[in-house]
Amino acid sequence: MIYNYIKIAWRNLVRYRTYSLLNILGLAVGLTCGILIYLTTEFHLSFDTHHAKADRIYRVVTQIRNEEVRFSRGTPKPLGNVLRRDYPMLEQVARLERLHNRTVGVTIARGNGYTKFDETKTICFAEPQLFSIFDYDWLIGEPKSTLSAPNSVVLTEKYAHKYFGNANPIGRILRFDNQLNLTVTGVLKDHPANTNLNYEAYISYSTIAGMTGARESLQDWTNVNSEAMCYVVVPPDVPLGRLAGVFPAIQKTHYSSDNQKVYSFALQPLRDIHFNTQYGGRMNKTILFAMSLVGLFLVISACINFVNMATAHALKRSKEVGVRKVMGSTRWQLFSQFMAETAIIVLIAVVVALMLANVGLPAMNGAMSVFNANMSLMDLMHPEPLLILSASVLLVTVLAGFYPSLMMAGFNPIAALRGRLTTQAIGGFSLRRGLIVVQFFITQLFTIGVVVVMAQLHHVRQADLGFKKDGIMLVDLPKGEATLIDPLKQETLQQRLAQVRGVREVALGNQPPASGNINQFPFSYDTRTKPEGFEVQAKIGDQHYLPLFGMKLLAGRNFRSDDTTNQEVIVSEAVVNRLGVRSPGGVLGKRLRIWNTDKTIVGVINDFYTNSLRSAVKPVVIVNDPVQNRVVALNVSAADLPQTLKTVEAIYTEFFPEQVYKHQFVDEILDEFYRGDRIMLALTQVFSLIAILIGCLGMYGLVSFMVETKSKEIGVRKVLGASAFQVLWLFGREFGRLIGLGFLVAAPLGWWLMNAWLQDYSYRIRLEGWMFLLTIGLAVLITLMTVSVQSLKAALTNPVKSLRTE
Structure with a gap:
């Protein structure tokens, strides 16, 4: 029977090509968005989770309290030594300091030249204990000794090749900022993309003591540089509560009574670093949560389309159901048959979605280039993602196919054969209206988001910053x-x-x-x-x-x-x-x-x-x-x-x-401030267009259903003298109500969400009525474009033909 279900299901899909294609397209587009959003969310949630001690690694952060509180991911440089010396309860302590805009010089083999490299944020000072805290893969070198001596440096494989080509880098010399000669003592494998410790060159921390003007900072407790960080590992048998008195004791020992009120320290979990924007985190978890909801909305919207299209298509298959029941088919067999058709459509849609996702991944990686994203479909080929994907396919099959299959399996065979099925027998308008209202709600919510974000970014570009920025070029000095x-x-x-x-x-x-x-x-x-x-x-x-x-x-x-x-x-x-x-x-x-x-x-x-x-x-x-x-x-x-x-x-x-010559324009620096917002706008625009596309398919399904069920009513009205415009009004009135109901939900929710987003700006626009009028106007325009073809076809059909079909 299973083979028979599949065989018949395939024949029906081929027979009703347009219906099948629309359903596959709608589901595939929704699933594509779901896959891309899942991969993006999973990528960010996986940051620095690959370290064996990830659950026990913390970064020490500083809070500076004056009239207002300032949060810094950095700490005073002497803090690391004090923690290591006076608090043996900590398993490991390591200091790290990121360096900006430094010059690295390399003497070409055989002394035939000198190559200069400008490194923006890829170099850091690090203590050797860092390699005991985090899991680095070593190609050459010993973790405990490679950074023990001053003026030593460890490179990643990529940078060893960048500086020295295929030659052995060990023992080679790098000229740092035209001040120091650094000796390469080790080579690491390249880091994965999902890490915040994405440095390419690690200089021994003891090198700082020999640098002009830097030695004093090693003993300065009031100098909190956001790039000078301290990491600790808490042993598994030491509860965090036991460490509660450590930092107050340090403050009492090393600060004056006034400064004790200003400076305080806390532990930040490793898993929080990527997401906590107070301490320099680059991804807000709220955005990930919102993206996950967007993906869920789009998949649900695609399932709604399927239900609408399937119920609209049910009238065409009513006689088939009647014949099957007369020939002895049970309700369960018919239900299984229709579910088999749904399963085939979903499986084809999944294959198409995977292909579309593969096409869209380069663009998504480009949008996330600031995180060095390298997402691929192979990320799904792991036990947990495969289980989630399989469960999602099963859930989509049930959501999309259960109601239409149950409804068609329950047709009265006599009414079906006589062609007297009522709209209630095939689900009526109430369910489809509700589903379309949900789609209008989703579409208008996305539209509100796009309009507000575009207006705010335009407002930012036009803002008076208090200084001139156009035509100003900056050239870095050594x-x-x-x-x-x-x-x-x-x-x-x-x-x-x-x-x-x-x-x-x-x-x-x-x-x-x-x-x-x-x-x-x-x-x-x-x-x-x-x-x-x-x-x-x-x-x-x-x-x-x-x-x-x-x-x-x-x-x-x-x-x-x-x-x-x-x-x-x-x-x-x-x-x-x-x-x-x-x-x-x-x-x-x-x-x-x-x-x-x-x-x-x-x-x-x-x-x-x-x-x-x-x-x-x-x-x-x-x-x-x-x-x-x-x-x-x-x-x-x-x-x-x-x-x-x-x-x-x-x-x-x-x-x-x-030195390496380098220039940058001020407006380029300012644009970087809003790079995340531009990414958000681009993603919102793309997902809004997709939501509109899926919604259009849903409206097509509903208008098809209305044309099928109202054909006799339209014929009677035309015989009694109704004009084509009056017939069109039947459809316009129906969809106008649905748009309005969707707007009544989307408008207040959109206002609340976008007002919360705008609070992140001190210089921001006000939400105004035109934004919401534009949203509902676009919804009306898109709806008219979607339903006009079918509506006109029904309005211009010969009424005699319409009456004979009943």
Whole structure:
């Protein structure tokens, strides 16, 4: 019988090709989205779970409490040594510090040249204990000894090949920042994509002690660098409660009574690191949860389509059911037959979905490139994903096929053979109406999301950031270059660049007004000896910094060009307000102590955003300190830009022949702030289009059902003089009600969800009525386009033909 069910089911699928194709397409599209979203969710949830001690690994994090609480994933550098020395209850302790924008030089074999590499975030200082905490696969080297000596480095396989090709890297020398020679002592296998420890070069932590200006930080308890991290392993027999007194004891020993109230430490589980955005996590779990709901909605919507199409198609098969029952088929046999057809459709849809998912994965990996995503269908070929996939296929088969199969198996054979089945016998309108309302709800909810996200991103692009960003180019200066500290060399470089055709202005500083660097510093004001209750962000800039970025002075003056003491600072209006001073001029000439140095406030400028528009405006001080200059900012003309860039690079290479030239435009930096939102918008748009497509198929099923069941009513109306427009109104009124019901649910839920999303921005739009009117308008337009063909066909059909069919 099973073979017979399958054989007949296949024949019916071939016979009703259009019906079968629509069902397969609808299910396949929904399942494709489900597969892609599952792979994405599973990828993020798997971050750093492959380590054997994952459940016992923690990162120590810092909370800095002033007037507001600041959360840092970093810790003071001495903390790691104290934990290792004084608290043997901890199984392992290791310190790590990520480095930014460093230059690595490699001497080519046989001394025939020198190659330079610019490394952005791939290098770190690390203690050898790190390799005992985390599970690294070693190709060459011994985990316990490779980083025990200063000036040693361990590379990944990819970077060993990048620097030395196929040659043996062990014992080879890397020139780090033109300051140190590092000896390669080990090679690791390349990391998996699902890790936050994605460093490519590990320099021995003991190297820091020999670096100029870095030794002092090893004993500084108030310097909390977000890139200087500390990891610990808690033994399995030590409850976390036993560690509760460790950090308060450390604070009491190493901080003054005032600082004990400011600095506190906590343990962050390894599994929380990827998701906790307070401490630099890159993926919000709420987004994953929302994506999972989206996938579930789309699969449910596809199942709704199948039910609608199947019940609409039931009338065409009513006589077949009647004949089968007269010939002796039981209700169970008919149910099994129709379920077999559903199972075949679902299995074909699964195959098509896997092919479509394979086509869509490159785009999904591209969208997740910031996480180095490398998802593939092979990720499904593991016991747990296979079990979930199999269970999902079975569930979809039951959800899609159970009701239509049960309904058709229950047809009255006499009524079926006579063609007198009522709409109630094939499910009536109530169920289908409810299902279509759910689809309209899903479609309109997605549409609201797209409209709001697009409006917010447009709002962000048009926002006044408080400074000029267009046409501003940044060129990185060497770090640790001794000659760069010489103000004369900086002035000469600045003058040469200012003479380049296409360069309007040139300024020196350490970063643009808005950047990813959000480090804040304590300071004291005027005659007060204690630090203020809030911290400030510090920007380094010369006398050209303010005019180049178009920042406005509200009081006082800019830096003087002849100031050689570098004791002047300029503050933002937010500093004045937070200090409680009534007018900007009230702070001029006052003392401001920062970095253990007394400076004088000479100017007050307008407030500006120092990070993305999610953050509120922060208080800022601008210091003119040539020693800390890290970038050259150039205001360049768009005319003949390639030649300008080429000339700038030539001058840079002349000044710093051993460095890697690198430039970036400020608007590119700002765009990075919203990369996640753009990914979210793209995914929302794609899934919205898919939801609309599935909804259109569902509406096609319903209108087909209505045409079948209302053919006699339409014929009578036309005989009695109804126009084609009045017939169309029958369908329009029906779908108008369903759109309205879906909107009544989608509008308040969409408002609540998008309002919650907007709270993440300090500078945000307001939800307005036009967004919801646009949503329902699009729903009406899409519905009209979907049902118009079938509706017109019914309205223009000869009424005599319609009456004869009953």
